[in-house]
Amino acid sequence: MPDVIRLISMDSGVYSTKELHRGGLTTWQIRREVDIGSLVALRHGWYATPTADPDVVSAVRAGGVLGCVAALRKHGLWVPPGYRRVHIRPTRHGELTTRQACRTFGPTPRALAAVDPVPIALLSAARCMTAEHWIATCDSVLNTAGLSVAQLACEMGRPPKHILALMERCDRRSQSGTESITRTRLRANGFKVVVQPQIAGVGHVDLRVGRLLLECDSVTHHTSLENYHNDRRRDRRALVDGWLTMRITYDDVLYGWTGVLADIRAITRTDRHRTTPSALKTVE
Template sequence: MDKIIELGVTSRAELIAGGLTDNDLRRMVRRGELAAERRGWYSIPGADSDALLAVRGYGALSGPTALDKYGIWVPPGYEAVHIRAGKDAMRRGEACCRPPGPPLPVHSILDPVPLALCSAVGCMSPDDWIVVADSVLNSQGLDVELLLAMLPRPNATIEMLLTECDPRSQSGTETMVRTRLRRRGYDVVVQPNLVGLGWFDLRVGRLLIECDSKLHHTSLENYRKDRRRDRKSLARGYSTMRLTYDDVLYGWDDTLADITRTLDDDRHRLPPPDDE
């Protein structure tokens, strides 16, 4: 509910449930404290522009837009506002983002995470959907089975994509690298824990892969820590490859070529030391 309040667009039912009466609502409209957007829906001054677009389109924010509002990391390319249209909007012939099956009623301006995730499957590429699903799993402490049970309309596509998800993933870039390498037949270990060195993002054979989660400048302390871990892991038979955000998002072909050349080296095909 806090997220809905932040957006500044609510339904009459939500306001009544919060303790207001219809007389209160009419009074607030007269005073300019609320604006009647359409029948049964109100906004406050300064309401979120995406939410206003949704309510005026007879729908709710859903898919990538809703997930972003909840703080779920969404890959670039989904900046357009994604609206799940209710039955009224469907009759009006307006475009919509929707989950599998017939249209569902709109009760709130912001779809809950499970419904937004279901809607996103028709708006996002399979790989990007896995990224946001991993983010939901990790940020909300869920496993795949529990998330599947929470989804309102999981179809065969969603169930298939969930088999590639992993709640241990710590970032969207890590998810991207994992899924891309596995689809090329590599045995990718997620979040390996090396005794005395700690956790790493991914391991393929004796190659450790660390993925930057976003564009950032690392602190001097982290820089020193990372280089120490690189040195210690190298002394124990591992190599470390550090991938930037740009390497994964915008330079993947070149990055993959380097990974492939590295993994084709026979020493990386050997079993890793027994220290995980």
């Protein structure tokens, strides 16, 4: 598996015997580390340090590995709220002590580490997440790793047709989960959405519907005074050039979407967004 798919250093503090051997420890040394408390035996063939990640420890003790949505979050990818439980993927040889297992598609993959790699975790997550949430997380994978949809599909092995269909709706240009969800929902409602267009005098914006510019802010987005002033300057310039700007917050997308969609429809019904400003000619 290429290094590009290993998005962050995933040292959870939980290791298989094979990993410890690769790290230079002999079987005798492993036993000694257990005896002195530097390692804790979780189950046959798996060990943890005293400061190991508790979610990963729970998953391995239960007979599997940390997978699905929980693994994606550990890899630093964008995951929407509502998926807080420990997601455990069964392994080929482990016997699960819980019924809350997250399975992938096809044959059960080998346990390469205590935390599933991104392609396996993403496949499993398709069973647990809604379609739009999965698309947003897949966008995060594509954007962070710099992969194309075809490259990611190859890393997954042979994803089923319905997963490939979801991947065709993904876009690695997306800069945030809220942007991904907004794009997906608007297109599902029949809007023609342009992703990350370059607007003269303004720069890149998240989304464009006609001459309506949509900026989808994350929870931590634009918290500094410098960013605040820069956003207002961009909005002012856009308005002068004939664009309309709508800023959508994280809470708007996840908890107030009905109102957001109603506002966008209200603007588009007046045809104000269809009037072509002179600046549009420079970006199309």
